[in-house]
Amino acid sequence: MLEVRGVRAGYGPVEILRGIDLEVGAGEIVALLGSNGVGKSTLNNNISGIYKPFAGHIAFEGREIGGARPEAILSLGLVQVPEGRRVFPNLSVRENLELGSYRRGRAGRAVNLERVVAIFPKLRERFAQKAGTLSGGEQQMLAIGRGLMSEPRLLILDEPSLGLSPLLVEDMFALIKRLNDEGLAILLVEQNVVQSLAIAHRAYVLENGVIAMSGKAADLASDEGLRRSYLGM
Amino acid sequence: MTLDIAFAGIVNGLMSGGIYVLVAVGLTLIYGVLHIINFAHGSMLMLAMYGVYYLFKPPLGVDPYVALPILVAGSFAFGYVLYRGLIGRFSHGKDENILLITLGLSIIADNAALFFFTGDTQTIDVAWAGRFVEVGPALIPMPKLVSFVASLALCAALGLFMAFSDTGKAIRAVAKERQGARLVGIDVENIFAISYGIGIACLGAAACLLMPFFYVSPSSGHAFVLVAFTIVVLGGMGSFAGALVGGLLIGIVESLGGLQFGEQLGQIGIPLVFILILLFRPVGLFGSR
Ligand SMILES: Nc1ncnc2c1ncn2[C@@H]1O[C@H](COP(=O)(O)OP(=O)(O)O)[C@@H](O)[C@H]1O
Ligand SMILES: [Mg+2]
Numbered sequence: 244m245l246e247v248r249g250v251r252a253g254y255g256p257v258e259i260l261r262g263i264d265l266e267v268g269a270g271e272i273v274a275l276l277g278s279n280g281v282g283k284s285t286l287n288n289n290i291s292g293i294y295k296p297f298a299g300h301i302a303f304e305g306r307e308i309g310g311a312r313p314e315a316i317l318s319l320g321l322v323q324v325p326e327g328r329r330v331f332p333n334l335s336v337r338e339n340l341e342l343g344s345y346r347r348g349r350a351g352r353a354v355n356l357e358r359v360v361a362i363f364p365k366l367r368e369r370f371a372q373k374a375g376t377l378s379g380g381e382q383q384m385l386a387i388g389r390g391l392m393s394e395p396r397l398l399i400l401d402e403p404s405l406g407l408s409p410l411l412v413e414d415m416f417a418l419i420k421r422l423n424d425e426g427l428a429i430l431l432v433e434q435n436v437v438q439s440l441a442i443a444h445r446a447y448v449l450e451n452g453v454i455a456m457s458g459k460a461a462d463l464a465s466d467e468g469l470r471r472s473y474l475g476m
Numbered sequence: 477m478t479l480d481i482a483f484a485g486i487v488n489g490l491m492s493g494g495i496y497v498l499v500a501v502g503l504t505l506i507y508g509v510l511h512i513i514n515f516a517h518g519s520m521l522m523l524a525m526y527g528v529y530y531l532f533k534p535p536l537g538v539d540p541y542v543a544l545p546i547l548v549a550g551s552f553a554f555g556y557v558l559y560r561g562l563i564g565r566f567s568h569g570k571d572e573n574i575l576l577i578t579l580g581l582s583i584i585a586d587n588a589a590l591f592f593f594t595g596d597t598q599t600i601d602v603a604w605a606g607r608f609v610e611v612g613p614a615l616i617p618m619p620k621l622v623s624f625v626a627s628l629a630l631c632a633a634l635g636l637f638m639a640f641s642d643t644g645k646a647i648r649a650v651a652k653e654r655q656g657a658r659l660v661g662i663d664v665e666n667i668f669a670i671s672y673g674i675g676i677a678c679l680g681a682a683a684c685l686l687m688p689f690f691y692v693s694p695s696s697g698h699a700f701v702l703v704a705f706t707i708v709v710l711g712g713m714g715s716f717a718g719a720l721v722g723g724l725l726i727g728i729v730e731s732l733g734g735l736q737f738g739e740q741l742g743q744i745g746i747p748l749v750f751i752l753i754l755l756f757r758p759v760g761l762f763g764s765r
Contacts, residue, residue, distance in 0.1 A: 325659055333648060342649055
């Protein structure tokens with residue numbers, strides 16, 4: 244579905260990613276792991292068209308999207324729920340969700356709205372409330388809900404568990420699993436290694452601007468090196 | 477000041493306030509989305525007023541109220557293209573550059589107006605403009621009443637557009653969260669241009685409503701932009717409701733000031749309000765943070 248080949252990217256003269264290869268197939272959860280500041284969000288934002296890669300190719304369902312405009316990429320069904328949620332704080336919860344279908348999924352707006360509030364009943368209670376007044380966990384639900392309103396074919400989740408209480412983190416991973424069980428392909432970008440590997444099919448580990456390790460999630464979970472460097476075991 | 481005179485003063489002030497609201501709503505909308513003061517605001521109003529003037533003059537002879545939809549559409553297109561072709565392109569995403577470009581535009585527009593239209597003040601004479609409407613003890617010139625009602629109606633329409641249309645929601649979204657907006661597929665640059673266009677369209681409407689009872693000269697935009705800026709600060713930068721309440725308030729302040737201190741000194745109330753707001757409530761009446 245998503246194919247990233249030899250992508251180099253960064254900011255101005257600074258190269259952060261030095262040749263990334265990565266793939267997500269239909270129906271998969273693929274985890275992209277790596278410590279803080281390694282360039283995970285940089286990769287997401289190059290895939291989503293917020294930034295243009297310096298070199299390399301990005302293809303979605305066989306179509307080259309490297310350097311395309313964000314709205315064109317979204318129109319194809321490649322949807323990102325960004326780190327830090329980035330909901331519209333001055334808009335109501337309902338308006339936030341409606342804008343999820345601004346570019347894609349407009350025809351299905353009413354149906355999808357029902358579907359999203361069925362997944363997140365909390366959001367319905369808060370429909371008229373400004374998104375900026377929601378708790379962190381609720382904002383994360385809203386951000387994911389807004390992403391689902393775009394009728395994603397592939398959903399990129401950038402650190403969805405960041406800043407959530409441990410109980411909510413559990414719920415979040417359960418939800419991601421559930422969305423995937425319904426057929427949605429997911430690129431899960433996380434620092435939370437154990438829980439990500441528990442639900443992912445495959446995983447990549449990003450270090451120093453390159454993919455340092457990749458493979459089946461189950462294999463990585465039992466990898467000595469990974470355990471030492473990320474879990475302190 | 478007797479009660480009757482004060483009442484008449486307040487009603488008259490409210491009537492002037494309508495136009496102020498319209499001009500200020502444009503300014504505050506542009507500020508809210510682009511985070512810059514549009515220094516070209518006064519000059520754009522002046523250009524639109526000349527537009528109304530030349531549409532009215534022979535050979536065209538278009539009534540200013542008939543010209544309103546033309547001016548609104550034309551001003552929107554002008555603002556949109558100006559943003560797309562010039563302001564957005566040369567600002568490289570830096571707010572201070574947008575500021576300088578709009579300042580430069582206003583200087584160019586003012587001098588071009590001097591060159592092409594000369595410095596003379598021009599007025600138009602519409603047949604019905606001399607009629608008055610009695611509101612209690614107040615006598616309101618017809619065109620002022622029309623300007624008041626039409627300004628508020630247009631603001632209401634704009635308010636509904638901002639509240640309920642997808643484009644209106646996108647404008648509000650872009651005002652606070654640009655990256656989030658890009659990720660739902662909003663073309664942020666396009667929204668900037670649309671917002672700038674709407675701000676200028678407000679001026680096109682204001683020009684049509686003003687000309688039946690006001691004059692135009694190359695510098696006639698300045699007075700309005702100073703007032704509008706005070707209103708925006710008074711109401712709260714970027715606040716729609718603030719521009720509405722602030723505009724009407726400033727209209728009343730100016731009118732009562734005029735009654736008390738004479739026409740020339742009447743405007744003294746406006747900088748006074750400005751200073752008081754900065755001292756006691758710098759975020760404005762409806763501002764946050
Ligand atoms: N907009 C930006 N401009 C310049 N440097 C940035 C920008 N965003 C991130 N960086 C830098 O790029 C590196 C990777 O950041 P990021 O992709 O956010 O990492 P991660 O998501 O893995 O935590 C960091 O060193 C960060 O400081
Ligand atoms: Mg990140």
